[in-house]
Amino acid sequence: MGNRILGVVLAVIAAFAVGGIALQRDEPINALWIITAAVCIYLLGYRFYAAWIMAKVLSADPTRATPAERLNNGRDFVPTHRWVVFGHHFAAIAGPGPLVGPTLAAQFGYLPGTLWILVGSVLGGCVQDMVILFLSIRRNGRSLGQMARDELGPYGGFAALIGTLMIMIILIAVLGLVVVNAMRHSPWATSTVAMTIPIAIFIGFFLRRIRPGRVLEGTILGVALLIGSVWLGGVIDHHPQMRSWFDHAGAPLALAVIAYGWFAAILPVWLLLAPRDYLSTFLKLGVVALLAIALLIMHPTLKMPAITQFVDGTGPVFSGKVFPFVFITIACGAISGFHALVSSGTTPKLITNEADARLAGYGSMALESFVAIMAMIAATLLDPGVYFAINTGAGVVGAAAHEAVATISSWGFPVSVEQMQELAREMGESTLFARTGGAPSLAVGMASIFSSTFGNTLTSVWYHFAIMFEAVFILTTVDAGTRVGRFMVQDLIGQVWKPMADTSWYPATLIASSLTVGGWGYFLYIGVIDPNGGINILWPLFGIANQMLACIALSVATGIIIKKGRIRYAFVTGGPLMWLAFVTTVAAFQKVFSDDPKLGFFAAANDLAVKFAAGTLPEAQMKVAPTLIFNQNLDGWLTVFFTLVLWFVIGDMLRVAYCRLTGRALPGSSEAPYQPTKLNGVTGEALHA
Amino acid sequence: MKRAVKTVWECVRTVTGDNAYDRYLQHHAENHRGTPPLSRREFYEESMNLKWSGINRCC
Numbered sequence: 243m244g245n246r247i248l249g250v251v252l253a254v255i256a257a258f259a260v261g262g263i264a265l266q267r268d269e270p271i272n273a274l275w276i277i278t279a280a281v282c283i284y285l286l287g288y289r290f291y292a293a294w295i296m297a298k299v300l301s302a303d304p305t306r307a308t309p310a311e312r313l314n315n316g317r318d319f320v321p322t323h324r325w326v327v328f329g330h331h332f333a334a335i336a337g338p339g340p341l342v343g344p345t346l347a348a349q350f351g352y353l354p355g356t357l358w359i360l361v362g363s364v365l366g367g368c369v370q371d372m373v374i375l376f377l378s379i380r381r382n383g384r385s386l387g388q389m390a391r392d393e394l395g396p397y398g399g400f401a402a403l404i405g406t407l408m409i410m411i412i413l414i415a416v417l418g419l420v421v422v423n424a425m426r427h428s429p430w431a432t433s434t435v436a437m438t439i440p441i442a443i444f445i446g447f448f449l450r451r452i453r454p455g456r457v458l459e460g461t462i463l464g465v466a467l468l469i470g471s472v473w474l475g476g477v478i479d480h481h482p483q484m485r486s487w488f489d490h491a492g493a494p495l496a497l498a499v500i501a502y503g504w505f506a507a508i509l510p511v512w513l514l515l516a517p518r519d520y521l522s523t524f525l526k527l528g529v530v531a532l533l534a535i536a537l538l539i540m541h542p543t544l545k546m547p548a549i550t551q552f553v554d555g556t557g558p559v560f561s562g563k564v565f566p567f568v569f570i571t572i573a574c575g576a577i578s579g580f581h582a583l584v585s586s587g588t589t590p591k592l593i594t595n596e597a598d599a600r601l602a603g604y605g606s607m608a609l610e611s612f613v614a615i616m617a618m619i620a621a622t623l624l625d626p627g628v629y630f631a632i633n634t635g636a637g638v639v640g641a642a643a644h645e646a647v648a649t650i651s652s653w654g655f656p657v658s659v660e661q662m663q664e665l666a667r668e669m670g671e672s673t674l675f676a677r678t679g680g681a682p683s684l685a686v687g688m689a690s691i692f693s694s695t696f697g698n699t700l701t702s703v704w705y706h707f708a709i710m711f712e713a714v715f716i717l718t719t720v721d722a723g724t725r726v727g728r729f730m731v732q733d734l735i736g737q738v739w740k741p742m743a744d745t746s747w748y749p750a751t752l753i754a755s756s757l758t759v760g761g762w763g764y765f766l767y768i769g770v771i772d773p774n775g776g777i778n779i780l781w782p783l784f785g786i787a788n789q790m791l792a793c794i795a796l797s798v799a800t801g802i803i804i805k806k807g808r809i810r811y812a813f814v815t816g817g818p819l820m821w822l823a824f825v826t827t828v829a830a831f832q833k834v835f836s837d838d839p840k841l842g843f844f845a846a847a848n849d850l851a852v853k854f855a856a857g858t859l860p861e862a863q864m865k866v867a868p869t870l871i872f873n874q875n876l877d878g879w880l881t882v883f884f885t886l887v888l889w890f891v892i893g894d895m896l897r898v899a900y901c902r903l904t905g906r907a908l909p910g911s912s913e914a915p916y917q918p919t920k921l922n923g924v925t926g927e928a929l930h931a
Numbered sequence: 932m933k934r935a936v937k938t939v940w941e942c943v944r945t946v947t948g949d950n951a952y953d954r955y956l957q958h959h960a961e962n963h964r965g966t967p968p969l970s971r972r973e974f975y976e977e978s979m980n981l982k983w984s985g986i987n988r989c990c
Binding site: 314315316317318320322323325326329330334335336337338339385413417449450451454455456457458461511512515516519520573574578580581583584587588718719722723725726729788 | 976979
């Protein structure tokens with residue numbers, strides 16, 4: 243009964259909030275409406291839809307022993323309290339993705355992105371994370387790739403492996419580009435980010451030698467040092483001599499990030515990766531909490547219109563119409579295939595009771611989605627003119643400040659050179675024009691939220707704190723991703739040439755690390771020398787790859803649900819699968835076949851080739867043109883490849899469904915047999931409440 | 932009140948992994964009596980290598 247009352251109350255509040263957003267279309271809207279609507283929708287989804295899926299579709303059984311209990315080894319398999327698992331899982335899935343995607347999608351106005359974040363997460367992303375987590379728990383914590391192989395067949399499994407490796411490479415490149423764009427000609431940001439490396443190494447020694455395993459002590463010490471590094475960066479920025487040491491263009495910074503990634507991949511994990519991760523996780527949780535509190539206190543009014551004219555595909559931040567590109571641009575925060583890898587990694591080995599998958603899987607993703615909503619608010623509370631001035635590449639609006647403001651103002655978003663100079667001075671930067679990639683505009687948004695909430699001071703320190711915060715956990719993803727990519731490369735080559743599979747053989751480590759770093763380093767470097775900002779090309783490619791991975795995960799889930807004879811519930815994962823496959827294919831089709839050089843990869847390559855042959859390009863572009871032409875062609879073929887992999891796996895799933903429905907032979911279920919739990923005081927909630 | 936603070940503190944230690952070694956010792960004492968447990972440092976290094984050999988960070 244209490245359940246129903248709660249549901250009705252939540253539904254009424256959500257309806258009011260959504261109604262408020264819908265009816266105030268021609269006047270500025272307060273961010274509180276969006277926050278209220280979001281929280282109520284998540285709670286409704288969690289309380290009813292997730293509980294229904296657990297009970298009816300998956301038949302979660304609180305009396306069944308989980309792998310954490312059966313295989314308990316005191317290390318990776320450990321029965322853990324569900325709120326602790328929730329914390330672990332949220333820390334694992336929350337990365338820079340939900341901060342960057344919504345910031346870029348804000349060019350369409352706040353409404354399209356916000357709606358997709360809410361609907362996509364409650365019906366798609368949260369469901370995917372929870373179902374994959376549950377299926378992995380039932381299979382002793384097997385990975386997505388293994389489940390694809392066991393349940394669909396060897397081809398599906400191979401496609402999942404290749405897809406994972408490709409997305410890892412694109413992901414690291416695009417995140418590296420975000421950091422490089424934030425550091426370009428910014429001595430304060432560059433010196434602060436550089437200082438995080440020795441700080442992490444020091445904490446690494448602290449945790450291994452001085453106070454082994456005392457994670458809290460090390461983390462608190464490290465975070466204090468990081469905050470000190472933000473202050474010290476400011477001092478360096480004001481010193482004319484030291485300033486010049488950290489003032490660099492994009493290309494050398496990109497090379498530095500590539501060299502850093504290579505070293506991070508071959509160094510022992512305790513030295514750099516593990517301590518950096520402790521620091522970034524602590525900062526991440528702290529900033530998310532602080533941002534939520536500050537937004538509630540400040541309750542800003544959004545200045546961006548609900549919908550801008552750029553839904554027609556002429557947007558300057560990235561090209562393409564609102565359909566399908568809002569669904570590609572915002573992956574993390576709505577639905578992210580990458581989460582399926584984490585949900586079938588460490589987390590299933592910690593779950594004490596099957597029923598806890600709802601909190602860890604669905605709950606963590608709902609919180610991640612809320613982070614995306616906050617990023618959307620931070621981007622849309624800026625003056626739209628300022629937002630576009632920061633996020634538009636020099637190749638689109640012109641390199642000179644007066645040109646850029648004239649173009650942007652002509653779109654109906656007035657902004658002046660003085661306004662941008664004043665803002666840059668406030669943030670402690672020389673310029674904020676054309677700082678594409680999302681991180682700087684998010685940092686400006688966060689700095690204005692924090693400084694206006696906490697007494698209108700220290701805006702420049704808040705700005706660089708936000709940049710440092712983003713850089714620290716982007717670099718953690720670079721480290722961790724390169725390492726995982728290295729293992730995958732070793733695994734792949736090891737199938738042909740045995741010695742490569744030996745992870746303790748140093749030459750194999752060096753070769754595999756160099757191949758992985760070379761892969762993402764290539765895309766990063768091209769992104770940096772591209773006059774249109776690179777993000778324009780790389781982010782859609784990343785979105786398509788990520789949604790392809792989500793399609794693989796949802797195919798595995800749908801295949802298993804059908805194999806279990808629950809075809810009437812197949813829509814739970816099959817519905818999001820169909821939608822994602824549809825939008826991803828439409829987006830990929832446009833990226834491949836569009837005649838518009840701003841949108842189509844091959845069209846852009848041809849356009850550039852024609853101009854290059856005629857010699858009509860500016861001198862600086864003549865030098866890099868052949869590289870850019872090659873890269874656009876490569877990106878086009880990659881898009882084709884991703885689409886083929888996507889439909890191949892869907893086809894494999896349909897084959898399994900067909901065999902099941904016509905009674906043909908199939909590989910059996912890989913589920914571990916039932917064993918009753920011996921744990922007292924089962925922590926699971928009553929399922930059939 | 933005091934108990935609540937203690938519970939929260941234990942929860943924080945568990946989430947961060949601060950008490951991972953204590954929990955390992957307890958597990959070891961319950962299940963593997965007779966063999967010497969790993970030292971604090973050995974355990975830390977081993978768990979770091981285990982943690983970072985798979986995908987546990989995301990975009």
